[in-house]
Amino acid sequence: MNIDTILAQAGSRRDPHTGAVSTPIHQCATFRHPALGQSTGYDYSRTANPTRQALENAMAELENGARGLAFSSGMAAIDNVIRLLSANDKVVITEDLYGGTYRIFQKVYAQYSIEAVYVDTSDIRAVEAALNDQAVKMLFVEVPTNPMLKVADIKALGELAKKRGVIFVVDNTFLSPCSLRPLELGADIVLHSATKYLNGHNDVVAGVLVTKTQELGDRLFFFQNSVGSILSPNDAWLVLRGLKTLHLRIEKQSANALSVAEFLEKHPKVKKVFYPGLKSHQGHAVQAKQAKCFGGMVSFEVDEPALVPQILKSVKVFHFAESLGGTESLITFPAVQTHADIEPEIRERLGVTDTLLRLSIGVEHGDDLINDLKNAIESGE
Ligand SMILES: Cc1ncc(COP(=O)(O)O)c(C=O)c1O
Structure with a gap:
């Protein structure tokens, strides 16, 4: 089956x-x-x-x-x-x-x-x-x-x-x-x-x-x-x-994640995007070979640390919360949340810095997610 x-x-x-x-x-x-x-x-x-x-x-x-x-x-x-x-x-x-x-x-x-x-x-x-x-x-x-x-x-x-x-x-x-x-x-x-x-x-x-x-x-x-x-x-x-709905959710989350990653990659205030579905990602070929889709997780680095609290405060569709994989899109600041127990110098070496944000993309409409991020990134201008 x-x-x-x-x-x-x-x-x-x-x-x-x-x-x-x-x-x-x-x-x-x-x-x-x-x-x-x-x-x-x-x-x-x-x-x-x-x-x-x-x-x-x-x-x-x-x-x-x-x-x-x-x-x-x-x-x-x-x-x-x-x-x-x-x-x-x-x-x-x-x-x-x-x-x-x-x-x-x-x-x-x-x-x-x-x-x-x-x-x-x-x-x-x-x-x-x-x-x-x-x-x-x-x-x-x-x-x-x-x-x-x-x-x-x-x-x-x-x-x-x-x-x-x-x-x-x-x-x-x-x-x-x-x-x-x-x-x-x-x-x-x-x-x-x-x-x-x-x-x-x-x-x-x-x-x-x-x-x-x-x-x-x-x-x-x-x-x-x-x-x-x-x-x-x-x-x-x-x-x-x-x-019972895992396949439907993952398909939608992967499609949304790719749209969000492509949007972020072009934004001038975003330094780097980490998403295996992007051709620019170092693991793209391996992931394409071994997995059916690229998943709903996207991480990205913003230009400067001050943008992080601004984005976390301004998002309206994304929830600022830990965890991932649900129908609701979440935004996480790994350095102070999920990865706080890792020593700062190790975090820094791995790239888990004070400018890194992680997204768990949900099943909302992709345009709403992109607009929410755009508004949050640009809200300080
Ligand atoms: C990759 C991964 N493995 C394991 C765990 C631990 O799972 P739980 O929070 O259900 O105890 C997490 C939690 O975030 C995770 O992200």
Whole structure:
């Protein structure tokens, strides 16, 4: 089946008792056993819940993996992945990545002697060199990166990871399986902040993992069940509902993002635009080869720091807020919001400066978004 069909009916084929077309919300903590030694397949909702499982199965199907797991947040999903490592292991990881992922490695797992080695994962040679250390047990890549939107070649990295025998994890939050399917390109685990495109309505915080093999899925399930960082039935249902329109949203968001990026590229007060859909972007060719669309995220640098507060105050269609991937367009100032936990000198080196703004483009009319940005950029004149 085509992905559009799988999405439109996400979770809908689950209820044999009533034929409900929409997955029921099993708001239930515990399940009655028919007799001693018997189970319906559900005992206690931390271990398995039918609504959560409908989402987990849908995600496994969408990412073409063996097992899906749904978590209470994207960070909970990331935390679960890190539990595959032991003390003195190293992970080679994208240097320009979500600030929360940086924080969990630097401020939580460093105290358990798990070391993150940051590299530019769009540079194959740099990754190859970093993997040349026997202590490295995992390669963790964000694509495109947050917020600089650099593009790593997932297939090439998958070959390197396989050669070295390390677990290859791809954070696919920015693209979703509508656009990129990392497990088909050599990844072992794909992860999502489902808060973003999968749910898509800025009303849930959730995370998802999908593994290539059942064995890896079972190991991660053991951690999830032991730690308890599960998604609630209500939130699982909301993500399932969001999934049904994912393809429609992503298509519109990508088209809008390209129009916005092209507008910004020509504006005299904009110094640089980062959008993989632009031919001028360094990752354009790789992204065109490995992904179906370029996504809805655009970052741009303005001429001078004073323009940032002016734009954030003046936008009327965009919301000045963190997060991304919803129907509503958002504008974020990464240096003080999403990436505040990264040390200033590292931020500066990566380009996360006091003139960089990040846009999450929604499904509004593209002209309204462009006019809003134009008015905000020019409001001080
Ligand atoms: C790329 C990426 N990965 C992971 C996360 C963490 O997800 P959550 O906020 O759902 O915990 C985020 C959050 O912004 C993100 O942007």
